[in-house]
Amino acid sequence: MSESSRLDAEACQNPLLDVSNIVAGYGATEVLHGVSLCVEAGEVVSLVGRNGAGKTTTLRSIVGNVVPTSGSVAFDGQDVTGLSPEETVRRNVAFVPEERRIFPDLTVAENLKVGQLGGGDTAESRDPEEVLEEFENLRDHPDRRGGALSGGEQQMLAIGRALVAGADLLLLDEPTEGLAPFVVRQVEDLVKNLNEEGIAVLLVEQNVEVALELADRHYVLDRGEIVYHGTSDQLRENEDVVDRHLGVSI
Ligand SMILES: Nc1ncnc2c1ncn2[C@@H]1O[C@H](COP(=O)(O)OP(=O)(O)OP(=O)(O)O)[C@@H](O)[C@H]1O
Numbered sequence: 292m293s294e295s296s297r298l299d300a301e302a303c304q305n306p307l308l309d310v311s312n313i314v315a316g317y318g319a320t321e322v323l324h325g326v327s328l329c330v331e332a333g334e335v336v337s338l339v340g341r342n343g344a345g346k347t348t349t350l351r352s353i354v355g356n357v358v359p360t361s362g363s364v365a366f367d368g369q370d371v372t373g374l375s376p377e378e379t380v381r382r383n384v385a386f387v388p389e390e391r392r393i394f395p396d397l398t399v400a401e402n403l404k405v406g407q408l409g410g411g412d413t414a415e416s417r418d419p420e421e422v423l424e425e426f427e428n429l430r431d432h433p434d435r436r437g438g439a440l441s442g443g444e445q446q447m448l449a450i451g452r453a454l455v456a457g458a459d460l461l462l463l464d465e466p467t468e469g470l471a472p473f474v475v476r477q478v479e480d481l482v483k484n485l486n487e488e489g490i491a492v493l494l495v496e497q498n499v500e501v502a503l504e505l506a507d508r509h510y511v512l513d514r515g516e517i518v519y520h521g522t523s524d525q526l527r528e529n530e531d532v533v534d535r536h537l538g539v540s541i
């Protein structure tokens with residue numbers, strides 16, 4: 292067994308999300324060459340990698356926007372490989388894509404209500420007003436239009452909307468991209484609060500500092516392969532990994 296697969300085998304005793312050796316891509320182009328990762332209930336795990344490494348494709352494969360050509364995705368012990376995004380939502384998996392896709396002409400409250408439509412019988416959908424209470428920046432202005440919100444507020448609204456459908460696992464694709472440092476802190480606080488409520492998070496980031504701040508374990512993806520897996524302490528000690536595969540220094 293290679294070092295990384297041995298680490299993976301030890302990583303999760305009882306995985307909420309178990310991605311095993313997935314191969315996926317677009318048409319004839321293979322992007323993921325056998326990606327494995329897992330997330331336990333209540334954990335925050337990061338998937339870091341540079342531009343084009345395949346981070347978004349991994350999340351798309353988990354939610355069924357991309358169907359893997361081999362490998363499997365299991366959620367709560369059940370095989371969900373290739374299920375549609377709608378079916379994935381019903382299993383309480385919430386996905387906040389990179390492009391936040393909130394509705395500019397709808398109000399904050401209306402944007403949250405749209406999130407309820409995705410949930411099905413098995414989803415534990417939540418009351419939009421209850422979700423809004425957790426969002427300091429949004430709760431006092433439920434009638435503001437989505438298009439009038441700042442980038443950070445839009446990101447928080449997108450997260451809120453995903454939660455309304457009910458979530459045990461939140462998949463976040465670069466939630467801090469393009470945000471000013473003080474807004475990054477606000478998004479970090481929000482993710483910490485949600486995690487304290489018991490929601491597990493798979494966080495895709497290019498910003499390693501944010502990943503280290505929020506997550507307990509980290510997977511480094513490079514050209515469609517997991518090249519490193521470790522705890523925050525291990526990653527901090529492995530400056531060469533960060534330098535080589537992420538092109539930044541910590
Ligand atoms: N819809 C698509 N059709 C064809 N190729 C795609 C498509 N989406 C992504 N790719 C290619 O797949 C590879 C991985 O892309 P992906 O978006 O998963 O990377 P990423 O790690 O999320 O990058 P970024 O940090 O820029 O968001 C890239 O080479 C990209 O050009």
Ligand SMILES: [Mg+2]
Pocket residue numbers: 346347348389464
């Ligand atoms: Mg991406």
